[in-house]
Amino acid sequence: MFGLTKLRLFEIGVALLLTLGALVFVGLTVWAAEIASLEVADAWARPTIGQGRTAAAYMTIANKGATGDVLKSARTAKAKAVEMHQTTMTADGIMQMRKVEGGLPIEAGASLVFEPGGSHLMLVGLEDALKAGEELMLTLEFAHAGTVDVRVPVAASGPPVASSSR
Numbered sequence: 001m002f003g004l005t006k007l008r009l010f011e012i013g014v015a016l017l018l019t020l021g022a023l024v025f026v027g028l029t030v031w032a033a034e035i036a037s038l039e040v041a042d043a044w045a046r047p048t049i050g051q052g053r054t055a056a057a058y059m060t061i062a063n064k065g066a067t068g069d070v071l072k073s074a075r076t077a078k079a080k081a082v083e084m085h086q087t088t089m090t091a092d093g094i095m096q097m098r099k100v101e102g103g104l105p106i107e108a109g110a111s112l113v114f115e116p117g118g119s120h121l122m123l124v125g126l127e128d129a130l131k132a133g134e135e136l137m138l139t140l141e142f143a144h145a146g147t148v149d150v151r152v153p154v155a156a157s158g159p160p161v162a163s164s165s166r
């Protein structure tokens, strides 16, 4: 048969199977990496003040993957909307919040930090007041990673876990 012995054909078959197996393995590894590439830490939200029905939420989203992603939007059952805001300083020293349209990119290996005085997630139109000690669930929507649910404790001055370990 074209000069190939049965043993040779068997060897080719084994080699093909090994190659296929390796391809499947690499494929699964890449897939697993895609899933686990985003890490959310230090999430917390400020309590509402008085009759106010807006509050800011903060967290750090680290992209541990090999590809960039984009935080497209966020939502929670407790508020009408969750807006991404950036805080900027005007020329005359006044802090202003600006709504970010079109999402916030997170490069591979970089972190997106929402923190007081900087970018934050604005909970707009809350159903009830938010009190310290409560918790809410935020759903983040990423361009590649899909949706990620984040537990957000309400605290007056910082992420509760970090302050208790201090």
Ligand SMILES: [Cu+2]
Binding pocket: 056, 085, 097, 120, 121, 122
């Ligand atoms: Cu804001």
